[in-house]
Each structure stands twice: as C-alpha cells, then as structure tokens.
Amino acid sequence: MAPVLTARAFPRHPGVSGWVAMLSPRVPAQALDGRQTADVVVIGAGFAGLAAARRMFQLDPSLRILMLEAGQVGEGPAGRNSGFIIDLPHEVSADSLGSDQADHARRDIFNNRTALALVQDMAEEQGWGTEIFNPCGRYSIARGAKGDHHLQEYAAQLTALGEAHRLLSSAETAALTGSSAFSAALYTPGTALIQPAAFVRACADALQARRLRLHEQSPVRRITRQGAGWQVETAQGQVATGRVVLAVNGHAQSFGLLPGRLMHVFTYASLTRPFDPRRLGGARDWAATPALPMGTTLRRIAGADGDRLLVRSRYSYNPGLTVGEGALRRAGQLHDRKLASRFPALAGVGMDHRWGGAMALTWNSVPVVEEVEPGLWLAAGCNGVGATNATANGIVAGERALGVLSALGRDYAAAPPPKRIPPEPFATIGGKVALGWKEWRAGDE
Template sequence: MYKARKFPRNDSLSGWVGLLPARQPRPALNDNINADVAIIGAGFAGLSAARRLSQLDPTLRIAILEAGVVGEGATGRNSGFVIDLPHEVSSQDFGDTSNERARRDITLYRTAIALATDMAGQYGWGREILDPCGRYSVAISHKGDTHINTYARQLQGLGEAHEILDAKGIQAVTGSALYTSGLYMPGTLMVQPAAYIRAVADSFQAPVTLYENSAVKSFEKQAGSWLLKTAKGAVQAGRIILANNGHAQSFGLFRGQLLHVFTYASMSEPFDPKRLAGKRDWAATPALPMGTTVRRVSGADGDRLLIRSRYSYHAGLEINEGHVRSAGRIHDIKFAARFPGLLNVKMQYRWGGPMALTLNSVPAFGEIEPGLFAACACNGLGASKSTAAGIAAAEAAMGLNSPMVEIFRGYEAPKNLPPQPFLSIGAKANLSVREWRAGAE
C-alpha cells in the first residue's frame, strides 16, 4: 500500500488566482466508482495526461483526483511561460546544452505547446488565457550580454528563429532603461496559468470526471487493479498516472531522489499604462539562471508587473508567510531598479510555489510497477516539462512506444541525493551561490 504522509498546502494567494472570480469547485468524490485510468493531480501533467488519453480513446473512463481546488496549487503559482527552447533553472549556462539534447528538449516542449494551442483553438480561448507572443531574455550586465550572445549563437546553429536587441531596442519593449540587451524568441506561449488550468479542467466531459478537494489518502494493488481511497470515496482503476510532482514522495515514492525548491513571485497593483512606455504585454526571463523574471500584463483596470526571483530549499514541502515576505523584500528592490518611474506602485500579491528537482535534472518518469505510471519532477519549466510528461505518461499507459515515450524512457534514472543534514546544507549553499552568481540580474 502507498499511503500519503502529508497533503499539499498553500498559504499565500497567487496573484493569478486573485485576478479571477472565485471558482466553484467540481464536487468531491463521495462514492465508490470504477475507472479505466485514475490520475492523481489536476495540474499541467495530470490534465495534459487526461487530454491525451481522451484523444487516444474517447471511451476511456478517466477519474482525475485533485487534492485541492484546480488552479490554486503549484500550477496556478507558475509564471506562465510555456517555452519551446531549452532553458533550465538547474543549468549553469544557456550554452552548455548539446545540439542533440537541445533538439530532444525542443521536441518535448513543442509537443506541449501543440496540445495547448489545439485546445485554445477548439474552445475559443482568448489571449487573456493563452497568448502566442513569444518571450525575451534580458540582461543588465556585461556578463548577461555575453550569455545572451552565446545562446544566440547556439540558436543560430540549431536554425531557430531569434532576434538580438540592443539596449535601445529592449527598452522600447520593456520601458526599462536598465536592460543592456535582449533576445527575442517567438515560439513561447504565455498563459495566465490559473485561468488556463481552469479552462482545461472545465473542458472535460463524460467519461472524464474531475473530482476537486479529493486528496488521495492511499492506493494499493488488488486483484490486478488499483484501489485508490479518498476521505469519502474510492476508485477502482486499471491504471494510475501519478501527476503530483514533488508530492509523489509523500506516498513514499522516489524517496531520497527529489529536491524540493520553492520560487517566489510578487504582482503589482494595477497602474495607468501611460506611466510606463513599451509594450503592454511582454514576458522576459533572465539572461543568467537564477536571475529575475519579469512579466507585464494588461487588464481593464490597468497594467500589472510580475517579478519572480529568489529560491529556497524546503525538505518538508511547505513554506510560511515569513519566507514569502523575505522574498518580497528582494522583489521590491528588483522592481525599483527596473522601473524607477513606478516607485509608488505597491505589490498587491505575493506568493511562493514548489518545484521538484532531481540531482541529475531528469524527470521521475515511467512505469513504477505494472499499471502505475509517474510523470513527476519537472526540474523547473513546469508548464512545458510537466505538460510533456503528462502526454508521454498517457501514451505509455496506453502501451504506445511513441517518440515522446522514447525520449522520456531515454533519460537515466534520478540519482540519489546525499543524506541529511548534508543535503540541506548543500542545497541551501548551492542556491545561495547560484543567486550570488546571478548578481543584479
């Protein structure tokens, strides 16, 4: 039996959720049901798996079990970049990825983008949910400029479209005079993550059923099928897809292999768009890993800016308001440096969200035992990687040896982490060094 030792808990309100009307959750599971496939987790991975399963066999009975309310967990705390080109949080340098690895990653990411784009077209979602606007990488130092040029040369070698912008060019986009250069990549989708995941969840119809506020307490193999239990119900299913990222460890899986890191964001109150020049909707990742992500979002009540920076390790999979406030103080400094003309604009929302990393930056993926499939450990870039993992897990669960399944099966297994207390000491020191290297970026 796999028994949950703890359940997801979110203290702070994500700005993406705060901008939406309150959700009326789907009913919780309160009965005993049968399903062909049970999916644990209704985030990027879980809902993408459900979508792909339905494409492969529209008659499949699929039960999606979400511990909380859709959009309020890790997915709704994402910054919304569904990227198509490799850029890993864990990498030292944009240019350290071989062409073979880069092309593999591009295949994964563009398959994820195709799934999202197909749904947007089918259901008529507007740009307020999914915007194919591309992204920028931005620098504020000579070191950052060097990284951008290095990465641009790699993209040129791969034959990928891009555009380098000088200081004046990137200022015309962002309205900030701090940036010294930029690199535009047109293939990234930007989503309002909470709105997107709600829209995906609400697109399903029978025989796919979503149960919210239905945390899985345990699951076990019984007579050739799986029995999953929640507080008030149970599911008998032939297959399980585990799509709860770091919380797979709460069931005792991947023990000693998942590193739990939180990243933090702040979102401003709305301001008059005339106060900041440049485009009204743009998104920028930092030239240096562990730097500062910035996103401008337009709205009927004005524009907002999102600042994402700061990383911290938490083995217990939880943070508190003190951690959020501490990161927020850093965000305020970053915001003031980039947008000095908006000094009286306050932050309305602050939050943190979890990532599950592995020591060798590979997913926790595959068939753990007959009928039990995992699509966990996104290693950052959750919108792209988790979506891709969900697609591949669905195909694997259906017995397909697809290109996506082959790529995921080609990864080596996650390496074991050092024992405590060396793990905590090393993880915290490593994050501090990486943030120090990123400097003002």
C-alpha cells in the same frame, strides 16, 4: 502483502496566487463521495495530470477517466507558475555548442514542442483567447555586461541550430519595457504565454466536456492494490480502477515514492497593484526570463483596471515541502527592491499579492515517468520548467498507461534514472549552498 501507498502529508501552498486572485471565484467540482469505478484515475489536476488525461482521450475517446484534485483547480503549483511554455532550452549558456550539446538541445526542443503542440491544439480547438493562451514568444533580458555576453553566446547557438531569434539593443529594450534599466534582450518567437490559473481551469473544464469526471477538494489518502487493479481512497469516497496516473510531482514522496531522488525547491513571485499604463511607457503585454539562470523573471499584464507587473525571483530548498511566512516575507522584500531598481517610474505602486510555488528537481535534471507498480504510473521531476516539462511528463505517462510508446516516450525511455541525492542533512546543506551560489552568480540580473 498487497502494495499500499498512504499519504503522509497533503499539499500546502504559501500565499495567494495573484493569477487566481485576478479571476472570478471558481465553483469547484463536487468532492468525491461514495464508491465509483473508472478505467483510469488521474491524481492531480496540474499540467501533468491534465496533459495525461488529454492524451489518453486522444488515444481512446471511450475511456472512463476520473481525476482527483486535492484542492481547487488552479490553486496548486500549476496556478503559481510564471506562465511560460517554452520551446527552446530554458537556460542560456556560454558553453560552446559541440555535437553532443547540439544533439541534446535538439532533443529538448523536440520534447518541448511536443508539449507545446498538445496545448496549442487544445487552445485552438476550444477557441481560447490570448488572455489564456498567447503564442507571442518571449524575451530573455539582461542588466549588464555578463548578461549581455550570455545573450550573445546563446544567440550564436541558436544560429547554429537554425532557430529564429532577434537581439535587441539597449534602446530597443527600453522601448519594449518602458525602462532604461536593461542593457539588452533576446527575442525568440516560439514560446507561448499563458495565464496559468485560467489555463488549467480551462483545460479541466474542456476535459469535463469530453467525459472526464473531475472531483476537486478530494485529497487522496490511500492507494491500495486490489486484485489486478487499484482502489484510490479519499476521506469520503473510493474509486476502483485498472490504472492510476499519479501526477503530483514532488508530492510523490508523500506517498513514499522516489525516496532520496527528488530535491524540493520553492520559488516566489509578487504581483503589483494595477497602475495607470501611462505611468510606464513601452509595450503593455510582454514577458522576460533572465539572461542568467536564477535571475529575475518579469511579466507586464494589461488589464481593464490598469496594468500589473509580476516579479519572480528567490529560491529556497525545502525538503519538507512547506515554507513559512518568513520566507515569503523575505522574498517579497527582495521583489520590492527589484521592482524599484528596474521601474523607478512606478515608485509607490505596491504589491497586491505574494506567493510561493513548489518545484521538484532531480540531481541529473532528468524527468521521472515510470511504472512503480503494475498499473500505477508516476509523473514527477519538472526540473524548474514546470509548464513545459510537466506537460511532457503527463503526455508520456498517459501514453504508457495505455501501452503506447511514441517518439517522445522513446526519448524518455533512453534517459538515465534520477541520481540519488546525498542523505540528510547533507542534501539540505548542499541544496542551500548551491542555490545561494547560483543566485549570487546571477547578481542583479
């Protein structure tokens, strides 16, 4: 019997992403209609799918690539991201840097910078401004002694790795943020900041200029083996193709793939209304991840109508890939408290937008790029660093679909497979307990 993958659910996204709301309305590409053919079909126009298409065009500009996006480009998880393309290991750790850890860190740095290089090359080629792609670096920011300690330990690790960085005192951090609520910060220059919704839109538009056929509002219902190739079906159309790259991260499980291998987590963000920049001193464009994992991410965004602050915090375990309004409301209440405690000068500045975004994690934090059937490649497992890891996943998936094994691909091939998570209800109970403990450990960071 020919393999048939049928979608049991379609993506649902809680709230309206502030990144999308700040942009002009998009005129979506026409939905797939009728019968078409392609050399490769890429399913999903997020970081992974766009990176896969970009890499395949680099390797073979003559390819006929067709991309299907369930909604509009930018409205999915990629456009709900905080917008950090990070070159260094994401989490700061107080562990000593032994030889094994150093080798692992260097592999992570290589992989991250390979992803970043693909993106930077595209930004330079297209002439994007810093409002879309800004290679300005990032800060890790602390609120107290525990966070300070982690930043100091991480700085020592970066010194051992030969990586550039700078520790900021409390006074320097206040001068940056306009607030005395922070105790220290660590600056690293290699991260690029993006406006994620504008970025994925710009990527899709640039790839269309290179012969990509993009169809939005075209959720895939079925993928069926047909001879040596595949047929991909939506509500109104079908595509016959030799190869498929399924770049839908956690929604791979909606097609029955990776059962018991992915943990589904939502994270939440709120974006303030515009405020007069004179109300808050400091720099008008900066971004900071927390000193402790699971803490609070902050971004200040300068605009023509005033400045805004993005607050991202709170995580929930949702194996059904959906969250309710209650979860969004509770996360928003937490964001309001964090904004008030960090920026008292902005008292009375409310939130314009609140939203959630889905992540897919593997238990042993490995990415998943594999050929699940001949000619059907899967990219999943962003493991909480979506812009960077999903881009790397897409690069490897695109290369493998064309039979190419790069240095990045060899590193992926050497990784162990994703570990099986416990069966339900133990997975959900364990996931909620683990997230709650990590958030408690982060405290007010």
